[in-house]
Amino acid sequence: MFANGIIPFSSHIPHTLSRGAIVAALALGLTAAAAAPAQGARLKTAATSPGQIFFAGKHDARFTYRMGGSKQRDLEVEVVRRADRSVVKRWTRPGIKPDQDYSVAWGGRKAGGGEAPSGGYTFRVREADGPVLDATHASGQRAFDLRGHRFPVPAPHTYGDGYGAGRNHQGQDIFAKCGSRMLAARAGRVVFVGKHSAAGHYVVIRGAGTGKDYVYMHLRRKTSAREGFRVKTGQQIGKVGATGNASGCHLHFELWSKPGWYQGGKASPNIRKVMRRWDRYS
Numbered sequence: 001m002f003a004n005g006i007i008p009f010s011s012h013i014p015h016t017l018s019r020g021a022i023v024a025a026l027a028l029g030l031t032a033a034a035a036a037p038a039q040g041a042r043l044k045t046a047a048t049s050p051g052q053i054f055f056a057g058k059h060d061a062r063f064t065y066r067m068g069g070s071k072q073r074d075l076e077v078e079v080v081r082r083a084d085r086s087v088v089k090r091w092t093r094p095g096i097k098p099d100q101d102y103s104v105a106w107g108g109r110k111a112g113g114g115e116a117p118s119g120g121y122t123f124r125v126r127e128a129d130g131p132v133l134d135a136t137h138a139s140g141q142r143a144f145d146l147r148g149h150r151f152p153v154p155a156p157h158t159y160g161d162g163y164g165a166g167r168n169h170q171g172q173d174i175f176a177k178c179g180s181r182m183l184a185a186r187a188g189r190v191v192f193v194g195k196h197s198a199a200g201h202y203v204v205i206r207g208a209g210t211g212k213d214y215v216y217m218h219l220r221r222k223t224s225a226r227e228g229f230r231v232k233t234g235q236q237i238g239k240v241g242a243t244g245n246a247s248g249c250h251l252h253f254e255l256w257s258k259p260g261w262y263q264g265g266k267a268s269p270n271i272r273k274v275m276r277r278w279d280r281y282s
Contacts, residue, residue: 047140200244
């Protein structure tokens with residue numbers, strides 16, 4: 001051995017191998033080691049509940065995750081739109097420890113605050129500025145759906161008269177058992193509450209982010225929501241009744257464009273088609 005601690009090649013190289021072959025083999029081994037990816041962390045739990053949420057609704061999508069491994073890491077949690085794999089929301093989560101449950105909640109708003117498009121989404125976890133954590137064998141379901149509206153009568157129901165069925169009939173009738181719950185089809189601010197000889201007890205809600213007015217008539221009794229109150233999508237705003245000029249208990253529902261109900265807006269003539277779409281997934 002030399003004084004600097006380096007072992008001469010000639011003292012340990014078998015005579016059957018050339019010095020050049022040994023150098024090449026060592027270089028190849030170092031290159032392979034550098035190219036081999038480091039073993040990343042894996043998710044042991046990646047569960048989302050519920051499987052469907054409504055924009056600005058009563059329930060957010062809650063994602064619970066648990067990381068495996070032996071050391072804490074800085075992570076990022078992302079909401080990903082399944083249609084185009086775009087990231088619509090991201091949270092930074094430093095110092096995440098292995099084998100502990102963590103969670104985030106999302107109500108359908110993009111990072112900038114606007115409404116995310118309706119459709120399918122999933123959560124994923126990645127190392128900060130690094131690769132996505134493997135969730136292949138993680139327990140739980142990450143996929144869920146976001147909807148912008150909810151059908152306002154969750155009880156068994158039938159469709160009655162639609163737009164244009166009679167003079168000044170500008171909405172859609174939904175018949176259901178008296179006292180059935182009536183829900184807000186869209187989150188928003190209550191702009192009118194009243195009682196009318198034809199409409200009975202009614203409430204008008206200006207939809208969040210849409211500027212449209214959602215009108216609910218023939219409520220069993222006056223709504224508990226007051227003008228100026230804000231409601232969530234799916235929040236109960238009354239019960240199905242037959243107040244006013246009504247033949248049987250039903251909801252008469254109208255959807256008005258900006259600037260609103262009898263304020264220059266127009267009632268949607270396609271209301272039956274719109275409500276049937278909400279009905280299919282609600």
